[in-house]
Amino acid sequence: LLTPTRLDPAPAPGAVAAQDLRGKRFVLVGDGTPVAQALVTRLTVLGAIASRIGDDLEGHQGAVDGLIHVGALADHGEPVLPGAFPLFQAALRRSPRWLLAAHHAKDTSGLAGFFRTVAREYPDTVARSVEVDPSRGAAEQAEVIVEELLAPDREPVVLRTDRTRRGIAPRELSLGLLATSGAGPAGTGVAEATVLGLGPDSVVVLAGGGRGITARFAVALAAASRCRIELLGRTELPDLPDEFSDARDKAALRAALIARGGLKPAEIERTVGRILAQREISSTLAEIHDAGGQAGYRAVDLRDAEAVQQAVKETYTTYGRIDGVVHAAGVIEDKLLAEKDPDSFRRVYGTKVDGARTLLAALHRLPQLPRFTVLFGSISAVFGNRGQIDYAAANDALARIGRRWQDATGTRALTVHWGPWAPTGAHDGMVGPELGREYARRGIELIDPEEGVLALLRELAWGDSGTDEVVYTASGW
Numbered sequence: 001l002l003t004p005t006r007l008d009p010a011p012a013p014g015a016v017a018a019q020d021l022r023g024k025r026f027v028l029v030g031d032g033t034p035v036a037q038a039l040v041t042r043l044t045v046l047g048a049i050a051s052r053i054g055d056d057l058e059g060h061q062g063a064v065d066g067l068i069h070v071g072a073l074a075d076h077g078e079p080v081l082p083g084a085f086p087l088f089q090a091a092l093r094r095s096p097r098w099l100l101a102a103h104h105a106k107d108t109s110g111l112a113g114f115f116r117t118v119a120r121e122y123p124d125t126v127a128r129s130v131e132v133d134p135s136r137g138a139a140e141q142a143e144v145i146v147e148e149l150l151a152p153d154r155e156p157v158v159l160r161t162d163r164t165r166r167g168i169a170p171r172e173l174s175l176g177l178l179a180t181s182g183a184g185p186a187g188t189g190v191a192e193a194t195v196l197g198l199g200p201d202s203v204v205v206l207a208g209g210g211r212g213i214t215a216r217f218a219v220a221l222a223a224a225s226r227c228r229i230e231l232l233g234r235t236e237l238p239d240l241p242d243e244f245s246d247a248r249d250k251a252a253l254r255a256a257l258i259a260r261g262g263l264k265p266a267e268i269e270r271t272v273g274r275i276l277a278q279r280e281i282s283s284t285l286a287e288i289h290d291a292g293g294q295a296g297y298r299a300v301d302l303r304d305a306e307a308v309q310q311a312v313k314e315t316y317t318t319y320g321r322i323d324g325v326v327h328a329a330g331v332i333e334d335k336l337l338a339e340k341d342p343d344s345f346r347r348v349y350g351t352k353v354d355g356a357r358t359l360l361a362a363l364h365r366l367p368q369l370p371r372f373t374v375l376f377g378s379i380s381a382v383f384g385n386r387g388q389i390d391y392a393a394a395n396d397a398l399a400r401i402g403r404r405w406q407d408a409t410g411t412r413a414l415t416v417h418w419g420p421w422a423p424t425g426a427h428d429g430m431v432g433p434e435l436g437r438e439y440a441r442r443g444i445e446l447i448d449p450e451e452g453v454l455a456l457l458r459e460l461a462w463g464d465s466g467t468d469e470v471v472y473t474a475s476g477w
C-alpha cells in the first residue's frame with residue numbers, strides 16, 4: 001500500500017538557510033500563475049536572480065542553477081507531462097542544483113514517477129515534485145516551494161498540503177483473513193471470481209490482454225469464472241493459415257523468411273515479430289476456450305480514440321454489459337533521460353496515459369459503468385528506475401487517473417504496480433530471458449506468473465475497495 005509518511009520539516013528561508021539561494025539563477029515556468037509571480041518576488045528578496053521563461057530554454061543565456069515549474073498550478077493548467085519533457089531535459093543538460101515542479105492534487109501527469117527517476121539519474125540535483133494546497137494564497141504556496149528548495153533531504157516526492165511535510169512510502173499490509181483462509185485459499189481463483197460477481201454471463205475487456213503477463217491473467221480469469229473475455233491489442237490477426245507453422249521459434253522463422261527471399265533485413269525482423277505476436281494471441285484465445293471461457297479479440301490501437309470508442313460500444317451492445325476492464329497495454333523503449341528522444345517519451349507515455357484516458361472516456365458513455373477497472377502500473381513508478389523516465393511517469397500517471405475515475409464514478413479503480421514477472425517461455429512479457437537473467441544477477445526476484453494472477457484476483461476480491469494503488473513484488477527494488 002502507498003501511504004503518506006511524515007518527513008522532517010523543511011527549514012524556513014530565514015537568514016542562514018537562505019544564504020544558499022543568494023546569487024543563484026532560477027528560471028520559472030508557469031506563465032499566468034500568481035504563484036510564479038510570487039516566487040519571483042520572494043526569490044529576489046532572498047538575493048536570488050529569478051526570471052520567468054516560456055516553455056523552453058532556447059535563447060536563455062547563462063547558467064541555470066534551478067528550474068521551478070509551476071504551470072500545473074494554473075486554474076485550467078494542462079497536465080505538465082508529456083509536454084514539459086523537452087524542457088526538463090534541456091534544463092538537466094545544464095546540471096542544475098534544483099529541478100522542482102509544484103502541482104495540486106488534481107494533476108494527473110505522473111510527476112511523482114518522473115521525479116523519482118530524475119533523482120536516480122541525477123544524484124547531484126535536488127529533484128522534487130511538491131504537491132501544494134490550492135486553498136492557500138499564492139505567496140504562501142511560493143513560500144512552501146522556497147522551503148522545498150532548502151530542505152536538505154533528497155525526498156523526490158513531497159506533499160505540502162497540510163501543516164506537516166510528508167513523503168509517500170510503501171507499507172506492507174495483509175489482505176486479511178478471508179484471503180488466506182476460509183473461502184480464499186483454494187488457489188483456483190473461483191472464490192475470488194464469485195466475490196467479484198463474475199460468472200459465465202459476465203464480460204471483461206482486457207486491453208493488452210492478448211499477450212504477455214495480461215494473457216496469463218485473462219486465462220486465469222476465464223478458468224475461475226468462465227466469463228467472456230474481450231481482448232484488445234494492435235496486432236492484426238491473419239485471415240489465412242500460418243504458412244510458416246513448422247518454424248516454431250524466432251530463429252527458425254527468420255531462416256524460413258530468408259529462404260523464401262524478397263524481404264529486406266528490417267522487414268524480416270518486423271515480420272518475425274508480427275507472426276510471433278499473432279501466434280501468441282491465437283494461443284491465448286485457445287487457452288481461454290480450453291479454460292472454459294469465451295474469447296474475442298479486436299485489433300485496436302489504444303491511442304486511437306475513435307477505434308477504442310467503437311470497440312467498447314460494440315462490445316457493450318453485443319453482450320449487453322461490461323463488468324470489468326483491465327488496461328495493461330504498454331510499450332517500453334528504455335533509455336537514460338539524457339539520451340531520450342522526446343518522440344519516444346510520448347510513445348511510451350501516450351500508450352499508457354492517453355490509452356487510459358481514451359478507454360475511460362469510452363466507458364463513461366456506456367449506459368452502465370463496469371464495476372471494476374484495473375490499471376497495470378509498474379514498480380518503477382513507485383521507486384523510480386534509471387532508464388525508464390517515460391515509463392515511470394506514465395505508470396504513476398495511471399494511478400492518478402484511476403483515482404480520479406474512482407472518485408468521480410464510485411466504481412472500483414485499482415492500479416497495480418507490478419515488480420518484474422518471471423518469463424514463462426511462450427508468454428514472456430516485458431521481462432524476456434535476457435532481462436530475467438539480469439534481474440537474477442542483481443538479486444531481484446521475479447513474480448511467479450501463477451502467483452501474480454492469483455494475487456490480483458485476491459486483491460480485487462478481498463482488498464479494501466477504497467484502496468486504489470498497490471505494489472506487488474517478489475522482492476525489493
Ligand SMILES: NC(=O)c1ccc[n+]([C@@H]2O[C@H](COP(=O)([O-])OP(=O)(O)OC[C@H]3O[C@@H](n4cnc5c(N)ncnc54)[C@H](OP(=O)(O)O)[C@@H]3O)[C@@H](O)[C@H]2O)c1
Pocket residue numbers: 207208209210211212213214232233234235277300301302303327328329330331351376377378379417418419420421422428429430431
Ligand atoms: N512483465 C512484467 O514484468 C511487468 C512488470 C511491471 C508492469 N508490467 C505491465 O504489465 C503490462 C503488460 O506487460 P507485459 O510484460 O505483458 O508486456 P508485453 O508482453 O509487451 O504486452 C504488452 C501488451 O500491450 C499491447 N499494446 C501495446 N501497445 C498497444 C497499443 N497502443 N494499443 C493496444 N495494445 C497495445 C501489446 O499488444 P500489441 O503489440 O499487439 O499491441 C501487448 O498485448 C504493461 O502495462 C506493463 O507495463 C509488466
